[in-house]
Amino acid sequence: MLNRIARSSSKLPRSPVTATKPNGRLMSSTSDLQAFGERHVTKGLGRITPGVMTKGQGSYVEFQDGRKMLDFTCGIGVTNLGHSHPKVSKAAAEQCMNIVHAQCSIAFHEPYLRLIEKLLPVMPHPSLDSFFFWNSGSEAVEAALKMARIITGRQNIISMQGAYHGRTMGAMGVTKSKTIYSEGVAPLMPGVFSIPFPFWHQQAAPPETPTSVLTTQSLYQLHLLLSQQTSPSDTAAIIVEPVIGEGGYVPAPKEFLQGLREVCDKHGILLIMDEVQSGFGRTGTWFAIEESGVRPDILVMAKGLANGFPLSGVVSRKELTDKLKPGSMGGTYAGNAVACAAAVAVADAIKEEKILDNVNERSNELFSSLLSLQSDSALAPYILDIRGRGLMVAVEFASSENPGAIYDPTAVAITTKIPKGIASRVAKKCIEKGMLLLTTSVYEVVRFIPPLNISKEDMAKGCKVFEESVREVLKEAENEQ
Numbered sequence: 472m473l474n475r476i477a478r479s480s481s482k483l484p485r486s487p488v489t490a491t492k493p494n495g496r497l498m499s500s501t502s503d504l505q506a507f508g509e510r511h512v513t514k515g516l517g518r519i520t521p522g523v524m525t526k527g528q529g530s531y532v533e534f535q536d537g538r539k540m541l542d543f544t545c546g547i548g549v550t551n552l553g554h555s556h557p558k559v560s561k562a563a564a565e566q567c568m569n570i571v572h573a574q575c576s577i578a579f580h581e582p583y584l585r586l587i588e589k590l591l592p593v594m595p596h597p598s599l600d601s602f603f604f605w606n607s608g609s610e611a612v613e614a615a616l617k618m619a620r621i622i623t624g625r626q627n628i629i630s631m632q633g634a635y636h637g638r639t640m641g642a643m644g645v646t647k648s649k650t651i652y653s654e655g656v657a658p659l660m661p662g663v664f665s666i667p668f669p670f671w672h673q674q675a676a677p678p679e680t681p682t683s684v685l686t687t688q689s690l691y692q693l694h695l696l697l698s699q700q701t702s703p704s705d706t707a708a709i710i711v712e713p714v715i716g717e718g719g720y721v722p723a724p725k726e727f728l729q730g731l732r733e734v735c736d737k738h739g740i741l742l743i744m745d746e747v748q749s750g751f752g753r754t755g756t757w758f759a760i761e762e763s764g765v766r767p768d769i770l771v772m773a774k775g776l777a778n779g780f781p782l783s784g785v786v787s788r789k790e791l792t793d794k795l796k797p798g799s800m801g802g803t804y805a806g807n808a809v810a811c812a813a814a815v816a817v818a819d820a821i822k823e824e825k826i827l828d829n830v831n832e833r834s835n836e837l838f839s840s841l842l843s844l845q846s847d848s849a850l851a852p853y854i855l856d857i858r859g860r861g862l863m864v865a866v867e868f869a870s871s872e873n874p875g876a877i878y879d880p881t882a883v884a885i886t887t888k889i890p891k892g893i894a895s896r897v898a899k900k901c902i903e904k905g906m907l908l909l910t911t912s913v914y915e916v917v918r919f920i921p922p923l924n925i926s927k928e929d930m931a932k933g934c935k936v937f938e939e940s941v942r943e944v945l946k947e948a949e950n951e952q
């Protein structure tokens with residue numbers, strides 16, 4: 472029945488997106504809708520391009536004004552299998568015809584349990600066997616923090632400088648990537664402390680500093696923190712991203728994650744691994760933490776879990792979650808049946824379509840292209856660093872205006888005139904050329920988050936757009952001087 476409906480509806484003429492004007496008449500022009508949105512959508516939401524998106528298919532999105540753009544943002548790492556993946560959309564549509572809302576505090580529903588069945592074999596450690604599904608990454612982080620405090624009977628949380636965990640109150644308290652997320656809303660959640668992530672910027676070191684040196688310094692700061700500011704007996708958890716996201720796409724060294732595990736084991740502290748952005752194949756394995764062999768006590772996931780349907784998860788081990796009282800966790804839409812059905816299809820598609828193999832092949836091509844730009848003598852002074860894992864990749868441009876630039880050896884060492892806001896200018900130029908690209912962090916960084924099933928041809932196209940954009944921005948800046 473659903474297939475017949477889909478076939479017949481596909482033959483109907485496509486109608487323009489419409490909205491209602493204040494006078495009650497419908498409006499259909501792009502300019503009308505754009506103006507309507509600018510008037511009625513809160514200013515607190517930012518956007519990288521004007522326009523109204525009307526369709527997404529695979530690696531591309533379409534706008535009402537006729538633009539078709541290569542999407543290297545994936546809704547910020549959400550549509551890992553591309554837009555409107557047929558298997559995922561079909562699973563969600565079929566679930567809609569059975570039950571849409573099966574509230575988690577009323578009874579189990581089948582997609583919820585089928586999803587656990589799919590995820591158990593791919594967990595980064597076999598001890599992770601107790602699941603709770605929610606709606607967003609931020610909510611999942613909130614749940615993980617709450618669980619840590621209940622389970623340990625302790626208050627304090629340690630997070631990383633540069634970390635991003637969300638914009639709700641608890642998650643915002645452990646977010647340390649930008650002040651914009653918490654500006655003007657203090658007091659934040661109490662009992663939060665932070666240490667430098669092993670990232671050369673945070674230790675005022677040059678980019679070529681060995682990760683072993685950075686790790687030693689970060690772990691030293693952790694031990695100092697536990698001696699001076701939060702006693703281990705008061706510390707519930709350490710929360711960390713195995714690849715810092717909003718902080719600049721910086722992979723955590725294996726020895727750093729292993730060092731965190733040792734500290735947590737010694738003091739009975741829980742290790743929370745935030746894989747909201749790095750999970751579900753984004754880095755070339757199901758979860759980024761796999762490379763280190765480190766066991767999380769709590770794993771947080773979202774984004775690519777359901778390929779665009781709102782769903783997040785918190786996974787721990789049963790011996791810990793058995794300490795929670797029934798009713799202490801929950802939520803009206805938590806673990807929605809349609810979103811869970813979509814996530815089951817995502818798990819199947821990752822295996823059936825050999826997505827991880829594609830990630831690693833396309834990652835090699837992306838890094839090869841970016842490194843060739845860095846080796847170009849005309850561009851080399853402007854490209855400071857290329858980093859990441861899988862298809863979670865960043866390019867950092869040189870800048871003499873970094874935070875605390877007078878103390879930053881990379882900024883002090885710059886002798887070439889660097890265009891101001893170069894990362895934003897390059898991202899904007901890519902958009903003008905038909906490719907969506909995002910910046911990230913307080914430094915001059917652009918991030919590549921293409922679909923995990925992107926084709927070789929579209930990867931090459933995206934790399935070409937980026938190269939052209941970098942060269943044109945630098946040429947324009949040179950003419951402005």
